[in-house]
Amino acid sequence: MDASDGTSAEPARVQARNTKRAPRRTQSASMADVARVAGVSSQTVSRVSNGFPGVNEETRRQVLAAMKELGYRPNSAARALKRGEFRTIGVITFGLSTTGNVRTLEAIATSAAQEGYSVTLLPVAVPTQDEVRGAFSRLGELAVDAVIVILEVHLLDASTLSMPPHVQVVVADSDAGDRYTVVDTDQAGGTRTAVQHLLDLGHRTVWHLAGPEGSYAAQRRTDAWRAELLAADRTAPPLVRGDWSAESGYRAGLRIAALPDCTAVFVANDQMALGLLRALHERGRRVPEDVSVIGFDDIPEAGSFLPPLTTVHQDFAEVGRLCVEGVLRQMRQDATEHGTTLVPTRLVVRQSTAPPRSR
Amino acid sequence: MDASDGTSAEPARVQARNTKRAPRRTQSASMADVARVAGVSSQTVSRVSNGFPGVNEETRRQVLAAMKELGYRPNSAARALKRGEFRTIGVITFGLSTTGNVRTLEAIATSAAQEGYSVTLLPVAVPTQDEVRGAFSRLGELAVDAVIVILEVHLLDASTLSMPPHVQVVVADSDAGDRYTVVDTDQAGGTRTAVQHLLDLGHRTVWHLAGPEGSYAAQRRTDAWRAELLAADRTAPPLVRGDWSAESGYRAGLRIAALPDCTAVFVANDQMALGLLRALHERGRRVPEDVSVIGFDDIPEAGSFLPPLTTVHQDFAEVGRLCVEGVLRQMRQDATEHGTTLVPTRLVVRQSTAPPRSR
DNA sequence: GATATGGATGTTTGCGTAAACATCGGGGCG
């Protein structure tokens, strides 16, 4: 009604802007602003911004100059809305307390960045069904195109988990291979090499300090340990359990130290091995002379334990990389063929294992 | 111009939809879809979705039912576009290799979640100026309202870093207090209690195994160590440097073990202390009888070292929490009053420190 | 010289949401 005075439509629009939006216009420049400064249409700005062809070199330069002058940054919300994708991967994980989770997460972030994706963290406070379900449902309104779940616990009951449609999932460290794409360390293989290493050294049998119940990784290492002993025709000693922490390893170690016929222990992770070493030391049982100890993970500190720990090296970086790769592949070819990818391990022999004392 | 045949505007619109968008319509339901099913306008759906008042209870129930039926999830991109905020905090960090960074990150994620914010990870591959600058510039087109920087290195040269306007910054572990809001552990205070503890035990002086050059935290611990010795009128022995890793602690430890008059070492972090313990053990120097060792961080494993490590406990959770709090406060009251908040430490005395042998 | 060709650029439109404004019926009050 009052725009009639304008000679062209443009000034009127500017007018309207200034009238109302001035206070909020302090934000950042939009494509339209850049277009105005560069003297082109916003579409041309868009083309330059996305590196599309069909823009004259001279024009492109002008647009770039205008962008720089205004400090233009594409608005990712608008972009996401238009394109229908966020270029973001969500990672659901329970705590960042375990080395493995963190290292995997790190690799995921790095790989994702290389592919132009960013990573949004979805921490689950307590690993209960409800919490996990909560994380998944929050997910729905989150700006993510895909999700990677790093949850080793037995809580992925798919029946109760509602995944937002069209959000691809890859699971690290689980056994949901029939429903999701799973990437995991070759737990069984790693365990085999560990147990075999000890048997090869001449130990009659191998004890096992296991991880907590309810953990897939712990479960699988325990199963493989038992199977391997069985295959070698040895008797599996009773299971000793910890909760992954060094402290729990120490407590378990005090019990193990009291067993005179225990000469070799396969520990489900390096932290517990650290605690075990301490307990054995305190009780005067020498490692590796009296007892051989082998860990799992190969955390950076393992080489500095007393004595340096023989352990099974996990390639977390590769696991993370494969998770990202899997998720992206699924997104691109909407193919929902699940399956499990196993990442091989490597035995790192240091000084905590040796042949048993001949008696 | 051709919508005139419709009795009302609605059918025409539905028509248009079906014509074109059918293939892609597999996505998820929009507010309009919910509105149609519930027999209300999309605005009413919006009101329900945002928990606004002024909606009849009966209507609300119908809308909620429709939402459930269609599995409706608000589109966060559209929401962000409209509202002008993403409800997301970006975290720039160099690697997740150090315990401190990880624990801080975890606390940030948790605190942020409580405030309804999510956290996007921005890993910096190599801590070079260029890399950091790159991360910051990528940031511009990222969907974040604020940024928390966890970068202990001397790379925050503000002059070369262009922060997108209206993105608030909080820095953990730095000295940029004049330009940014900084939250950090009280490095100096922690160092003081550590050095004081050793002096109180009767040690003549305290050696220092420092972190890498270029690290703010290392720098400050070193400075405080020297200052504290000076204040107590002791001579500061030559500095020994590591790079935070256990391995570097071991190498430095071999040199320290060769110093007969060294009775007490303040190590800049627990990992290096682990390596030092190993070196001392190998060289037959007993801890704490011959040499007292004190660490910094109090990583979960510190209590399981041989011997259990006396160390300075850092409250990473609090640091993370304060970072989020600071960032949110800045966002809300656009106040740009900077300053540094120090989180106190706590000395945890275990078994790696003792009075020097009287000779 | 008329017509096709194609590169460079502009215009229109809609993504899903929510603010701003419009409408509509009924109850209170002069």
Place this chain on the structure above:
DNA sequence: CGCCCCGATGTTTACGCAAACATCCATATC
């Protein structure tokens, strides 16, 4: 009885971007 007000709901519009389509002009071709 008529007016106003208010609660409940609907309609319009713009957020910033980019796909689809439209336009324009210069050069090549017959």
